[in-house]
Amino acid sequence: MIPAIRRHYNENFTNEAYQAMLSWLGGQYNHDPKFHVCETPVFFPRAFREHVLAACDDVLEVITAPDYAERAAAAIPPGERVPRQNDRPLFMQLDFGVCRNADGELVPQLIEVQGFPSLYYFQALLDRSFRRFFTIPEGYSARFDGSTPEGYLEQLADVILAGHDPRHVVLLEVDPKGQTTRIDFVVACAELGIREVCISEVELDGGKLYYDRDGERTEIKRIYNRVIFDELKARTDLVRRFNLIEEAEVEWAGHPNWFFLISKYSLPFIDSPYVPETHFLSDLDHYPTNLSDYVLKPLYSFAGLGVNLHPTLEDLQVIKQPEHFILQKKVTYAPVVETPDEPARVELRMMYIWPPDRDKPLLINNLVRLSKGEMIGVRYNKGKSWVGGTLGYFEP
Secondary structure (H helix, E strand, O other), X not given: OOHHHHHHHHHHOOHHHHHHHHHHHHXXXXXXXXOOEOOOOEEEOHHHHHHHHHHHHHHHHHXXXXXXXXXXXXXXOOXXXXXXXXXXXXXEEEEEEEEEOOOOOEEEEEEEEEOOOOOHHHHHHHHHHHHHHOOOOOOOEOOOOOOOHHHHHHHHHHHHHOOOOHHHEEEEEOOHHHOOOHHHHHHHHHHHOOEEEEHHHOXXXXXXXXXXXXXXXXXXXXXXXXXXXXXXXXXXXXXXEOOOOOOXXXXXXXXXXXXXXOOHHHHHHOOOOOOXXXXXXXXXXXXXXXXXXXXXXXXXXXXXXXXXXXXXXXXHHOOOOHHHEEEEEOXXXXXXXXXXXXXXEEEEEEEXXXXXXXXXXXXXXXXXXXXXXXXXXXXXXXXXXXXXXXOEEEOO
């Protein structure tokens, strides 16, 4: 998006340097990423930075309002409300497509929001790796708060550990060793001194939670939660001694309820030029005649599953629970990143934490995904290069 920088990067790119970067990346914590790491970062111009920060402000004004959790309470499915909900989310992700407006200017359009952690630790490692093997222009940064790499990790440790002994804090997931994003868990656990624990390994006893740490039954006092209910419900093979909805004397670093409260359910509440028109399907007295301009999304799905890019009237009429779907105006991702074959489209995630001592959430990092397919994601980019997960460097 900044032609001179893009041209310089592409002309100086070598596959040898890229392979060396991947090797270094996997060697730092003895774990290789299970997903494709893109060959390039994205360089965002200052004008786009101003647009996306304004877009984030519009979104945050709604989802951080004092009455928001009450307004969105119906987002939590019956039987999935977890006790001891924090009064505000600890983690928030805002996902934007990079599009062009009527004047041809690059602008962000909100695709989704998530009240859930993202790859905070891997993105910091990826930043180090790109800077080690490729030339990143002076002053360009992936972070927004002016923190040093050490200060960034300290901020994360403060909100995740919250003063607890790391022995009593766990990263909780469903089969963590089998997750595609496991490298983020590995880095987080190494930096924090905590363990990744499958929910099947947690025991509820006398209102307290325990796990085995090196043969010692150890109390869990705080959970860095990475469990997604959809995945948990699908794993009927797991024998559990603790269900998330049971009362337990534990703190949450990322309470599970916020996964639902800040989600696709939030989109119809947000009125902004950076947010495509979005409706709960159940709120529509009649459906738009131009359905080709809309995308149909289920509220309760993850990683793009169930999204219908080409809904028909018949598709809508057979839906038995329209309150579980949204109809969102389509946006066109602009093919703006020049690559050796065809230009790639960009989706940008702005990554926030909300420390308890701050009035407003803190924007601390970003994540970028490049695509040459119809949607963002692995299954739409098979066999393609210069796609997948990366990060953005913003013009100062």
